Each structure stands twice: as structure tokens, then as C-alpha cells.
Amino acid sequence: MFKDLSRREIWRYLGYKGSEPDETVCRIIEETIDLVENTVALRQISRRVTCKIQPDDTIFLGSMKVKSQSLAKHLQGCSEVILFAATLGTGIDRLLQRYNRLQVSRAAVLQAVSAAAVEEWCDQCQKQLEDGLEEGLYLRPRFSPGYGDLPLSFQRPLLDSLEAGKRIGIELTDTMLMTPTKSVSAIIGITSDKKSCSVHHCAACAKTDCPFRKEQE
Amino acid sequence: MNFFTELAGSRMLFFDGGMGTLLQDAGLKPGELPESWNITHPQDILSIHLQYLQAGADFVTTNTFGANALKLHGSPYTAQQLTTAGVQLARQAVQQSGKKAWVALDIGPTGKLLKPLGDLDFEAAVEAYKEMVKAGAEAGADCCIIETMSDTMEMKAAVLAVKECCQLPVFVTMVFDERGRLLTGADIPAAVAMLEGLGVDAIGLNCGFGPEQMLPLVDELQQCCSMPILVSPNAGLPVVVNGQTMYNCLPDDFAKVMAEIAKKGVWMVGGCCGTTPAHIAAEVAACQGISPKPLPVHHRTVVSSGCCAVVIGEDPVVIGERINPTGKKRFKQALRDGDIDYILNEGVHQLDAGADILDVNVGLPEIDEADMMKRVVSELQGIIDLPLQIDTTNMQAMEAALRIYNGKPMINSVNGKQEVMREVFPLAKKYGGVIVALTIDETGIPETAEGRLAIAEKIVRTAEEEYGISRENLIVDALTMTVSSSPDAAEVTLKALAMIRQKLGVKTILGVSNVSFGLPRREIINSAFFLLALQAGMDAAIINPASEPMMQSLFAYRVLAQKDAQCSKYIERYSQTTAAAPAPAVTAGSMTLEDAVRRGLKEETVQQTRAALETAGPLDIINDRLIPALDLVGKGFEKGTIFLPQLLMSAEAAGAAFDLLKEVMAASGTEQQKRGKVVIATVKGDIHDIGKNIVRVLLDNYGFEVIDLGKDVPPEVVVETVVRENVRLVGLSALMTTTVPSMEETIRQLRAVTDCKVMVGGAVLTQEYADQIGADYYAPDAMSSVHYALKILSPEE
Incomplete structure (x- = not known):
């Protein structure tokens, strides 16, 4: 599942700005990828709903309503979206907990590998979702609560509407963080305009000083 | 004795079906709290209950699934109000129907993940559930159903809340995935072990799947569960149509499979999402003429963690003894300093060495043992999947640990003294557990095998007759005595062990290493005695799993006693051991301490530190060598030539050296000046x-x-x-x-x-x-x- 995980992405998360890790660290990364592969309990859930955007940036997604300029911009031209959530499961968090207590160097690598893994898992899900669409329809990049001006508190209605707690075990803390921590929730626009799908997540985010921000390719 | 003990098994019993879809049909809006309808739309709720009663349901489930305080974000009603109203409506429906039926207080998940994976405190979960249970019991519920659960810890909180507030029967049903696991990782045997230990009245499955997909899970459940089983599937698998979740399994198709499930020996059936009064009516009709099969009695001695169960009595079980301060200076210091990481490390080492269960003893006169025990147990179970053995004579510590333990633990220990049995058995009864029973009583340790058997017999009888704890939940320790002081000690122990197994039919356990006390090269005696005990039928041993001679005895015994099919475990463990470990790139002699730190090589660093100690004092090594080496790595990190993983590996390598130097300094009485x-x-x-x-x-x-x-x-x-x-x-x-x-x-x-x-x-x-x-x-x-x-x-x- 994760053997083709982008090593560059993992290095980037670990702070290797363009350079390559030495042999020892590379070996630890490979071991960690195997470990993640054997520990994950991959789950995902999605639901296709209608999307209406009003001129004042109020967006209706199925029965939900939210106001967000950046999401409105991101979903421009979409009359439908897919609501989506996915997780690597609680096993990774238990491992992270172990290494965080006992071997932080491993925790750092596990953190990076599992962050790359959850993105990879989402990409795989998204590809399947896209393949399942009618001819000529495509999916925009994932847009998550907390991006731009879409409030993090939108997690609650989004995950509730997916029954994400019951179905795939994603619950929220009081501060709107997802548990298991290696989880993603997102809104994915459905569009007939293929060109509009090539924007990377980073480009959609307002945090321009983020250390992990990718330059537009 | 409650109504359920008499009723269960006398005939097939039927729960009702889904509530959510019917409420939506009646006009419940997306995002609206279904439980609020108990107050705003009582007639609709009443009517749904009545429809299910007419369909033939014996149990009506109250509309209180999410009526716990943790889930009512911003609702104008309290959990108590919604629960009371919900139970009253169900009661009213039963009365109006004129039928003999029971009201089940519905209790669902809190919607939060418990610590340490989430942010919900265990006792906060118990309190939230208690609020519901008190209101529900007061309003006249006949029983409680804790359902759609996917976390063992949360289930335990809910069951304890019920048990601590009322005497009502309690049923628990869970959502397993197709591999038979809960979302938080427990498999079916682990969840069942915990729930049976907690003394629930029925166990089962609901939601998640339609009836077809539940068939294999029912089989697996029956293989380990000795309790009545309840199965309430969805009306098939969900499909989304126009953004709405639909369940398309028709009543007759549903009922056909449910009858199959009933024939397997499931005593209670109902329905979950998407099922309607028509499904239940069809189910009742299809199950006509099926009478409940007698329950299987598994006689299993089993403990569990939040992930897995360990059965005692099939394959010898290794209980790691290292988390114990007795005779260990460093461990005592860790306890005094509250250095939990040291203890966790002991746990992980034993896990890696092959332990099946970990003994946890943190008793030290000068610390608050109850508090320490609770911390250690909760931290250990957060990072290690093995079941734990709670080892203490302090009853506050024991209860604190049993309460927050995620599963069914081992309890170490009870003995033949009346006073001890009076303290330990009620705790074991309440929280569940397999109790180690030492063959000692007010008169001391009998010198003969017969004497130890007599005490074991007394303990088993007391547990069964006075506390309702069956003998599967006892594991007798015939006590290993020291051969150097009494020559027949080993023989008596082994004879007692065999007699106890045979005469009482209980499982046995020994702490092995005591046998060699006072002798040189103790592992020689220990491993030989271990082998003899295994041959005598010992089911579990408390040993140091990192002791290779002990593990060799165990793996050899498994092969010789036909407990290792195709010798596969033996081969897995020992086929690689002749292969050389990868040679270090630089040999010990040629690498400096600074190199070892910079490259983050832990063992090298420790070796080089040892070498350096021959010519320099610990403080000089720290100040002149380790700190400068770390500074260099730190500078590299800041310049961007060294990256985070290396920085941390260097820090950990240096940390290992510091640990060694600390020991040296402690032995010589000097101390490193702390920086604040x-x-x-x-x-x-x-x-x-x-x-x-x-x-x-x-x-x-x-x-x-x-x-x-x-x-x-x-x-x-x-x-x-x-x-x-x-x-x-x-x-x-x-x-x-x-x-x-x-x-x-x-x-x-x-x-x-x-x-x-x-x-x-x-x-x-x-x-x-x-x-x-x-x-x-x-x-x-x-x-x-x-x-x-x-x-x-x-x-x-």
C-alpha cells in the first residue's frame, strides 16, 4: 500500500530542505514505512452532495451551510461536491505514543512517514472516487476545515454528516482536533473543468510563511 | 436474580429496530438532535414504539442513544431531561400496547475518544453515563442496552456507570469490522473477556453490517462467549442516494438471515439502522418455532488488553516479572523520581523479549502507591498491547488499577487468609480478572503438597460459593521455595502443582526464580526447574523473559510437547541466531566518543564512554567530551548541515552515556550539578x-x-x-x-x-x-x- 510512498515528501516533513538523508536515516525511514504498513487500519467514507454558492460566499453543501470566501473560491463552478474523511486508525497513534515516550528520533520519523501515508491514502481514495464519476467529471484538490477562512469548527457538521465517528472512528476533541490524529476530512469539488483540478493544496492555503509550504510547480 | 435471568433462554426474544430513519421520515431535519424529539414531538416517538410493539418486539429501546452530556453540543435540554422523557415515552407505549414488554434504556457512545488516544477522561465518561443511567432507572427502565460501541475503554465506563447506579440487567453490543476488530483495535475475544469479567448480562453485535456479513462474526463470538448473545444488524449495507444514506435489505430477506442467526444459538435478535417495524415483524415470524439452544460453556481462563486476549491453559504463558522494584536500586529510584519512562522501557523490553503478559508492581513504602499504580497502568496500556497483571497488596492501588485497566487483567494476588479474600474477591467480582491464588493462609505455607492443595481448595470454594467467581478465573500458585534451604522444595512444589491441577481442575502458575536463591549461576537452576514445572503442567510462569536460558527452555519445551506446530515458533526465533549481526562500519577501537555521538550510535557511545572512564572522571567526560560533541551537532543543525533525525539520534546516544555516567556517580556518591x-x-x-x-x-x-x-x-x-x-x-x-x-x-x-x-x-x-x-x-x-x-x-x- 505504501511502498511507493514519496520519499521526498517524507524528507521534506523531516526538514531536509532539498538534501538527502544519510544511509542510517534512510534505513530507519524504510523500516518505519514497513511498520506503518503493518500497523494501519485504513478506513474512509464519502458522500456526494449538491453544492450551491451564493454571491456573499455562503455555501450550501447538501443540508449544511457555511460561509467562507476561500472555499467559495475553491469550489467555483461546482454544483456538486464529495464530502470525505479518511484515517490510518488508532494503531499509529499508539505507536507514536510509544516512541514519543521512549525514542523521540523514531517518533519524528514515524510522524513524517505517517503524515505522508495518510496523504497517500487520501490520494488513492480520491483517485477511486474520481474513477467512479460519470464521464467528463473530475475532482478538485481536497479542501479541509482550517484551510483559508473555512473555520476549523466546520469539522463538527462535516464529520457528523458523514457519521465519521460511528463508521470510521474519527472523533473530535473539544478543540476540534481529529482523533485518531492521522486522519483527514475534506470537501472535494466535482467539476467538468479538468484544468481547475491541478492546483496543489498549498496554493489554496493562506499561511504563506509555513515551513512546509511547497513552491508552485 | 432479575427478570432477565428467568426470561433469557426460555424463548427467542426480540428487540425493536431502527429509530433514525423513521424519525427522518417523520420530519427530523439533518443536524437536528433526534433525542430532542422526546420533548418536542412525543407523539411521534410514542407511535414508533407502538409500531415496534405491534410488530412483536419484546424490548422497546428508548430514544436516548446520544442523550449523554458529552454529546449534547448546545442543546437546550439536559441529558437528564431527554433520558427521563425518553424512558417515560417507552413505558407509556408498553402500557398502551397492553403487551408484556420491557423498556431498554438506550446508551450510545460519548462521541469522543478516551485518553490517551483522545481527550476524554475515563471518570468524565463514567459520570456522563451515570447521569443518564440514574435518570433512566428512576423513570422506570427495565434494563440498559449499551450499543454501537467501538472502544473497550468506553464500554467499561458505561458498564461501570450502570453497575454503580442501579441493579438493572445490562446488555452490550458492539460494531466490529469485517476482520472482527473494533475501531480502537480490540478483537472479539478481547472484548468478550472484558465484558464477561465486568458481569454484563448479554453481549452482542449491532450496526456496521447487514445480517449476511454478520454471520461469520456471530460464529467467532460464539467460540468465546458464554453469555446470551444479541444481534441487531442494519438492513443491509448502506448506499447513498442523492446524499441520503439508504438501507435496501427488504424485510423478508432480512428475516431469512436473522432466522439463520437465531438457529446458531443467538437468543435475542433485533435490528439497527434502516430496519423498520416491517423488518421486525418479518423477523419475529421467521423465528417462530426456533427455540434457544443451550449456551456453550467455554471454561476459558482468559485475560485481555485493549487489543487482544491471552488464553491461559493452551500454550504456556510468560508473565514478565521485571516491572518490580524488589532488589532493584535503579527501579526504586525511578519510582521515587516519578520516572515513568524508565518503567515503560522495562515493559517494551519484555514485550520484545517475548512476554505474553506483564506483571506490574510499583510498591515502595515512601510513595503513593495507588497514584503511581494508576499512572503506570494507564501509561503502559497506552503504548503496549499486552495484558497486565496488577501486582499489589495495597487495596487502594489495586482498585485504582482495576478501574482504569482497559480489559480483563490478571490480579496478583489472593491467598487463603480470610481477610485477604474478603478484600480481593469483591474487587475481582466487580471489575473482572483472573486472580492468582497463593497457597498460603493464616497458618503459613504448608510444607507438604497435600497442605497446599487444601488451601487451594479452600480458596476455590470460597470464590465460587461466597463470591460467585468461577474457578476459571483463578490460577493457583503452589509457591516455589528455595532448594538451598530445603532440599525437597522443588519436588513439593511440583507435586502440589500437579495435584492442584488434577483435583481442582484449575490453572496453575509459578514464580520460578525463587528456587535458586543463594546459589551461583542461578539461571542454570531456574531454567531446569522451569522445564520441570512445564512438564508438570504449569500454565503460566512469572519469569524474566529477557533471560535467554529461560526462553530456550520454553521454546524447546513447546517443540518437545507438541505445542509448536512444525516447530515454527522455535525456527522463527532461533534460525537467525547463528547469522552474524551486521558489523559496525567502524570498529570500537577506531571510533572516538565524539564520532559515536555525532553519528547517533547508542551502543558505540556507551562503549566509548566506558573506555573513557578508565582515564577520566564522569564529570570530565560530560563537560569535556559529551557536551562539546552535542554542541557540535547542535551547531550543524542550526547551520542546516545536520537534520532533525540525526540531531535526535545523537541526543539519544548521548542520553545513554549520561545514564551510564549517572550510575557511576551514584555508586561513588558524587552528583552532577543540575542546571535548573x-x-x-x-x-x-x-x-x-x-x-x-x-x-x-x-x-x-x-x-x-x-x-x-x-x-x-x-x-x-x-x-x-x-x-x-x-x-x-x-x-x-x-x-x-x-x-x-x-x-x-x-x-x-x-x-x-x-x-x-x-x-x-x-x-x-x-x-x-x-x-x-x-x-x-x-x-x-x-x-x-x-x-x-x-x-x-x-x-x-
């Missing part, structure tokens, strides 16, 4: 703590006394610690913008009572942000926090 205390914490609401942990490792290296308060730490706890420990520097981390306010609040509270400095860090923080919330210093990376700590606490350097 730093409190670090990930702020309340934040559960991502890797950044804070990185800082901890580095500060540790530089000789600071780090008080790590962990993650999700309330401001009050930070303030209290800073004041109590007279701390001059605090480090706070926050990952998310949503938790920065909690960082700000912590700083505000600190400012009110102390003038200590505060440094902050974390993914979303910036210098600007740090200034805004009143921090003294913004640490953009881990090394900068070290520099700041040095500046504040060791300005002279």
Missing part, C-alpha cells in the same frame, strides 16, 4: 506533542532537570507545578491555532503568581504571535530552546 528545572507542557486542548518531546530530549542532554507534564495540560496544572517546584523557566507548545488561546491563558495565569520566564514553540507560532500572547521567548526550533534555557538558568556560562 524547566517545566514543559503541550497546552490544554492540544494532543500533538512531538515538538515538546524533542525539546525534552535536548534539555535533558544539557543537564536541565526537565519536568514534562505531557500533553493536553490544563493551565492550573502548569501553574501549580511551577509554584510547587519553584521553577524559573516554562516551555509551552501548541500545534494548532485553536489551541494558542489556551497557551495565552496559561501564560496569563502564570504571570499572576510568578515571574518565571515562558518560552513557546509549535507549528503555528511565529514571533509576532508569541509577542501577542505575552511570551518571553519564541523558540523556532529545538536547539533555540536549549540556548534560551542556558541563557536564563546558567547565565554565567
Whole structure:
């Protein structure tokens, strides 16, 4: 599942700005990828709903309503979206907990590998979702609560509407963080305009000083 | 005796079906709280109950699934109001129907993940459930159904809430995935072990799947469950049509499979999402003429963790003995210092060495044992999947551990003394567990096998007759005595063990290493005695799994006694051992201590430190070699030539050297001057703590006394610690913008009572942000926090 995980992405998360890790660290990364592969309990859930955007940036997604300029911009031209959530499961968090207590160097690598893994898992899900669409329809990049001006508190209605707690075990803390921590929730626009799908997540985010921000390719 | 004990098994019993879809049909809007209809639309709820009663349901489930305080975000009603109204409506429906039927108080998940994976405190979950149960019992519920559960810890909170508030029968049904696991990882045998231990009245499956997909799960459940079983599937698998979830399994198709499930020996059936009164009516009709099969009695001696079960009696079980301060100076020091990491490490080493269960003993006269036991158990079960054995004579400590234990533990121990049985058995009865029974009583340890058998018999009889604890939940220890002081000690023990197994039909356990006390090369005697005990039928042994001679005996015994099919476990463990370990690139002689630290090689670093000790004192090694080596690595990190994983590996390698040097200094009575205390914490609401942990490792290296308060730490706890420990520097981390306010609040509270400095860090923080919330210093990376700590606490350097 994760053997083709982008090593560059993992290095980037670990702070290797363009350079390559030495042999020892590379070996630890490979071991960690195997470990993640054997520990994950991959789950995902999605639901296709209608999307209406009003001129004042109020967006209706199925029965939900939210106001967000950046999401409105991101979903421009979409009359439908897919609501989506996915997780690597609680096993990774238990491992992270172990290494965080006992071997932080491993925790750092596990953190990076599992962050790359959850993105990879989402990409795989998204590809399947896209393949399942009618001819000529495509999916925009994932847009998550907390991006731009879409409030993090939108997690609650989004995950509730997916029954994400019951179905795939994603619950929220009081501060709107997802548990298991290696989880993603997102809104994915459905569009007939293929060109509009090539924007990377980073480009959609307002945090321009983020250390992990990718330059537009 | 309750109504259910008489009713269960006398005929097939039927639960009702789904509530949600019917409410939506009646006009419940998406996002609207279904339970609020108990107050706003009582007639609709009443009518649904009546329809199910007419369809033939014996149990009506109240509309209270999410009526717990933790789930009622912003509802105008309290959990108590919604629960009371819900039970009253169900009662009213039963009365109006004129039928003999029972009201089941419906209890669902809290909608939060419990600590340590989430942010919900165990006792907070118990309290939330208690509020519901009290209201429900008062309003006249006949029983409680805890359903759609996917976390063993949460189930335990709910069951305890029921048991502590009322005498009502309690049923628990869970959602397993196709591999037979809960979302939080427990498999079916583990969940069943815990629930049987807690003394629930029925166990089952609901939601998740349609009836077809539940068939294999029912089989698996029946293989380990000796309780009545309840199965309530959805009306097939969900499909989404126009954004709406639909369940398309028709009543007759549903009922056909449900009859098959009933024929397997399931005593109670119902329905979950998407099922309607028509499904239940069809189910009742299809099950006509099926009478409940007698329950299987498995006689299993089983313990569990939050992930897996360990059966005792099939394959010899190894219980790791290392988490115990007896005779261990370093361990005692760890307990005094509250150094939980040291204890966790002992746990992980034993796991890696092949332990099946870990004994946990943290008793030391000068510490608060109950508090320490609770902390250690909850931390251990957060990172290790093995079941634990709670080992203490302190009943407060025992109860504290049993309460928060995630599963069914071993309990070490009870013995033949009346007073001890009176203390231990009620706790075991309430929380569940397999109890180690020592063959000793008021008169001491009998010298003969017959005498030990007599005590074992007394314990078993007392457990069964006076406390209702069956003998499967006892494991008798015939007591290993020392051969050097009494020559027939081993023989008597083995004879007693065999007699106890044979005459009482109970499982047996021994602490092995006592046998060799006072003799040289103890492992020679221990491993031979271990083998003899295995041959005599010992089911579990408390040993050091890191002792290779012991494990060799065990793996050899398994092969010779036909307990290792195709010798596969033996081969797996020993086929690789002749192969050479990968040779280190640089041999010990040619690498300097500085090289070893820089390259992050732990073992090399320790070796080189040992070598250095021949010519230099520990303090000189620290100041002249380790710290400069670390400084060099730190500078490389800041320049961007060394990266985070290497920085941490170097820190860990140096940490191993520091540990060695500390031991040397402790032995010689010298002490390293500590650089001062730093409190670090990930702020309340934040559960991502890797950044804070990185800082901890580095500060540790530089000789600071780090008080790590962990993650999700309330401001009050930070303030209290800073004041109590007279701390001059605090480090706070926050990952998310949503938790920065909690960082700000912590700083505000600190400012009110102390003038200590505060440094902050974390993914979303910036210098600007740090200034805004009143921090003294913004640490953009881990090394900068070290520099700041040095500046504040060791300005002279």
C-alpha cells in the first residue's frame, strides 16, 4: 500500500530542505514505512452532495451551510461536491505514543512517514472516487476545515454528516482536533473543468510563511 | 436474580429496530438532535414504539442513544431531561400496547475518544453515563442496552456507570469490522473477556453490517462467549442516494438471515439502522418455532488488553516479572523520581523479549502507591498491547488499577487468609480478572503438597460459593521455595502443582526464580526447574523473559510437547541466531566518543564512554567530551548541515552515556550539578506533542532537570507545578491555532503568581504571535530552546 510512498515528501516533513538523508536515516525511514504498513487500519467514507454558492460566499453543501470566501473560491463552478474523511486508525497513534515516550528520533520519523501515508491514502481514495464519476467529471484538490477562512469548527457538521465517528472512528476533541490524529476530512469539488483540478493544496492555503509550504510547480 | 435471568433462554426474544430513519421520515431535519424529539414531538416517538410493539418486539429501546452530556453540543435540554422523557415515552407505549414488554434504556457512545488516544477522561465518561443511567432507572427502565460501541475503554465506563447506579440487567453490543476488530483495535475475544469479567448480562453485535456479513462474526463470538448473545444488524449495507444514506435489505430477506442467526444459538435478535417495524415483524415470524439452544460453556481462563486476549491453559504463558522494584536500586529510584519512562522501557523490553503478559508492581513504602499504580497502568496500556497483571497488596492501588485497566487483567494476588479474600474477591467480582491464588493462609505455607492443595481448595470454594467467581478465573500458585534451604522444595512444589491441577481442575502458575536463591549461576537452576514445572503442567510462569536460558527452555519445551506446530515458533526465533549481526562500519577501537555521538550510535557511545572512564572522571567526560560533541551537532543543525533525525539520534546516544555516567556517580556518591528545572507542557486542548518531546530530549542532554507534564495540560496544572517546584523557566507548545488561546491563558495565569520566564514553540507560532500572547521567548526550533534555557538558568556560562 505504501511502498511507493514519496520519499521526498517524507524528507521534506523531516526538514531536509532539498538534501538527502544519510544511509542510517534512510534505513530507519524504510523500516518505519514497513511498520506503518503493518500497523494501519485504513478506513474512509464519502458522500456526494449538491453544492450551491451564493454571491456573499455562503455555501450550501447538501443540508449544511457555511460561509467562507476561500472555499467559495475553491469550489467555483461546482454544483456538486464529495464530502470525505479518511484515517490510518488508532494503531499509529499508539505507536507514536510509544516512541514519543521512549525514542523521540523514531517518533519524528514515524510522524513524517505517517503524515505522508495518510496523504497517500487520501490520494488513492480520491483517485477511486474520481474513477467512479460519470464521464467528463473530475475532482478538485481536497479542501479541509482550517484551510483559508473555512473555520476549523466546520469539522463538527462535516464529520457528523458523514457519521465519521460511528463508521470510521474519527472523533473530535473539544478543540476540534481529529482523533485518531492521522486522519483527514475534506470537501472535494466535482467539476467538468479538468484544468481547475491541478492546483496543489498549498496554493489554496493562506499561511504563506509555513515551513512546509511547497513552491508552485 | 432479575427478570432477565428467568426470561433469557426460555424463548427467542426480540428487540425493536431502527429509530433514525423513521424519525427522518417523520420530519427530523439533518443536524437536528433526534433525542430532542422526546420533548418536542412525543407523539411521534410514542407511535414508533407502538409500531415496534405491534410488530412483536419484546424490548422497546428508548430514544436516548446520544442523550449523554458529552454529546449534547448546545442543546437546550439536559441529558437528564431527554433520558427521563425518553424512558417515560417507552413505558407509556408498553402500557398502551397492553403487551408484556420491557423498556431498554438506550446508551450510545460519548462521541469522543478516551485518553490517551483522545481527550476524554475515563471518570468524565463514567459520570456522563451515570447521569443518564440514574435518570433512566428512576423513570422506570427495565434494563440498559449499551450499543454501537467501538472502544473497550468506553464500554467499561458505561458498564461501570450502570453497575454503580442501579441493579438493572445490562446488555452490550458492539460494531466490529469485517476482520472482527473494533475501531480502537480490540478483537472479539478481547472484548468478550472484558465484558464477561465486568458481569454484563448479554453481549452482542449491532450496526456496521447487514445480517449476511454478520454471520461469520456471530460464529467467532460464539467460540468465546458464554453469555446470551444479541444481534441487531442494519438492513443491509448502506448506499447513498442523492446524499441520503439508504438501507435496501427488504424485510423478508432480512428475516431469512436473522432466522439463520437465531438457529446458531443467538437468543435475542433485533435490528439497527434502516430496519423498520416491517423488518421486525418479518423477523419475529421467521423465528417462530426456533427455540434457544443451550449456551456453550467455554471454561476459558482468559485475560485481555485493549487489543487482544491471552488464553491461559493452551500454550504456556510468560508473565514478565521485571516491572518490580524488589532488589532493584535503579527501579526504586525511578519510582521515587516519578520516572515513568524508565518503567515503560522495562515493559517494551519484555514485550520484545517475548512476554505474553506483564506483571506490574510499583510498591515502595515512601510513595503513593495507588497514584503511581494508576499512572503506570494507564501509561503502559497506552503504548503496549499486552495484558497486565496488577501486582499489589495495597487495596487502594489495586482498585485504582482495576478501574482504569482497559480489559480483563490478571490480579496478583489472593491467598487463603480470610481477610485477604474478603478484600480481593469483591474487587475481582466487580471489575473482572483472573486472580492468582497463593497457597498460603493464616497458618503459613504448608510444607507438604497435600497442605497446599487444601488451601487451594479452600480458596476455590470460597470464590465460587461466597463470591460467585468461577474457578476459571483463578490460577493457583503452589509457591516455589528455595532448594538451598530445603532440599525437597522443588519436588513439593511440583507435586502440589500437579495435584492442584488434577483435583481442582484449575490453572496453575509459578514464580520460578525463587528456587535458586543463594546459589551461583542461578539461571542454570531456574531454567531446569522451569522445564520441570512445564512438564508438570504449569500454565503460566512469572519469569524474566529477557533471560535467554529461560526462553530456550520454553521454546524447546513447546517443540518437545507438541505445542509448536512444525516447530515454527522455535525456527522463527532461533534460525537467525547463528547469522552474524551486521558489523559496525567502524570498529570500537577506531571510533572516538565524539564520532559515536555525532553519528547517533547508542551502543558505540556507551562503549566509548566506558573506555573513557578508565582515564577520566564522569564529570570530565560530560563537560569535556559529551557536551562539546552535542554542541557540535547542535551547531550543524542550526547551520542546516545536520537534520532533525540525526540531531535526535545523537541526543539519544548521548542520553545513554549520561545514564551510564549517572550510575557511576551514584555508586561513588558524587552528583552532577543540575542546571535548573524547566517545566514543559503541550497546552490544554492540544494532543500533538512531538515538538515538546524533542525539546525534552535536548534539555535533558544539557543537564536541565526537565519536568514534562505531557500533553493536553490544563493551565492550573502548569501553574501549580511551577509554584510547587519553584521553577524559573516554562516551555509551552501548541500545534494548532485553536489551541494558542489556551497557551495565552496559561501564560496569563502564570504571570499572576510568578515571574518565571515562558518560552513557546509549535507549528503555528511565529514571533509576532508569541509577542501577542505575552511570551518571553519564541523558540523556532529545538536547539533555540536549549540556548534560551542556558541563557536564563546558567547565565554565567
